[in-house]
Amino acid sequence: MTMQVKRPRLRFWELTYLPQIVLGLWLTFKHIFKKKFTRQYPEDKPPLYGDYRGAPVLVKDPEGRVKCVACQLCEFVCPPKAIRITPGFRPEERFDANVEKEPEDFVIDMLRCIYCGYCEEVCPEEAIFLQKDFAITGYKRDELQFHKDKLLELGGVREDSIWKWKYKGAPPPDAPAAPKRVESAAKS
């Protein structure tokens, strides 16, 4: 069924378009003085919400120990394969040798990372977290391969209640004195 669109009969002034054009000009003119919506970005950062997913980093526990135990779950779950872990053993004489393994190197390729947060979800030790940092930039590709030291520095210390192996296998009282524990590099 065809439908006849009724076209309104235009009056003389409507046919000249002039009143409409003048009204349009008035509208745009008013907008010149309105409040602007532009955010001056580098100075004025956008608000980020609580569960915002930014760049992943490694964290230490409040005693300054690397929480990661090099289980490589995050490496396996990572969809873009951005994480590369070189597992290593913790020397037995260390005071924190209650954990057998720790990463010798832990590389996150920030060029590949898609900020999905699977690594944070899968981590059994709560050692990797997504931060709110969304602007990861560099001049070279190498600069965006974040290694273990850099990741730990960015992550700092996570003050939370879950210390999975704090008391497990603590050094026996007659054991040779453990090296003085490093004060946590209070960051975060």
Add this chain to the structure above:
Amino acid sequence: MIADLLIHLIKIVAVIGVMMTIVAYTVMLERWVCAWMQDRVGPNRVGPFGLLQPLADFGKLVLKEDVLPGHVNKIYYTIAPAITMMPALIVMAVVPWGSQLPIAGRVIDCVIANLDVGILFIFAIASLGVYGIVLAGWSSNSKYPFLGGVRSSAQMISYEVCLGLSVVPVFMQAGTLNLMKVVEYQAQHTWLIVFQPLSFLIFMVSAFAETNRLPFDFPEAEQELVAGYNTEYSSMKFGLFFMGEYAAMFVQSALMATLFLGGWSLPFAPLNAPAQTLGVGLAHIGVFLAKTIFFLFVYIWVRWTIPRFRYDQLMTLGWKVFIPLTLLNILITGVVLVALGK
């Protein structure tokens, strides 16, 4: 003799210098006004308030790679931007940008060439501008520039007629083709926009069409033609097209100010008569520039308000509406002038 020559040279350099500066800042104003009308801020990073943006733009255009596609006709492709740019500069020669400047016992006319056939000269030269665009479209040897060039020639030829006819009543009333005298006539009587509002309206709309500005920017209609006639151009060749467009806008604005808004004059003493002192002479130049810049603002204002016409609407407006109206306007003006016994 030498002094006259020198004065002329200085006038030419000054006019082109001021004109190109205003052209550069019109581009900046365009971006600002566009941004403000869309509730944005606009360029504000280069220099204080972004005022050095034109310099940065210029640097960018100069430093960009000048691509010469393999499929173009090299000679015409190269000269087309220059042909677009030149008419606008030449036309400025006959537009009076002030009354006169009395300096050191000399009275300097504020116009480079005080021609008695000023407006004819303007139409003769300004219509050459279409060649640059047509040549650019044709010599680029690819479809979008070609379509842009074809549209442009049709559009500019159509509106050339309206433009020419719409100002006839002005000269019937002022009784001279010399732009300097037209302004003096308006200074003594009233601005011609009061007597000839229809003439002014048609001239303004035709000027928009002549300079390929929205709502008549068919030669470079982005949504249909990529960038129209300048699709294949890059670097400073593109920059010349860009400057040519804005220089043409400047000239048309100056013309509108001269023909309809009384050029350098304001309707009260001492600004309503040719200047006797240097100060008034400079004030006249300021008034003229202010009016021209106002029209440049109107150009920008209209561009960011009115959407593009359809092509057939453009042609209908030009041939079926404006030309009969201008002819009618001429007739009525003639009848009234005869009735008043002038």
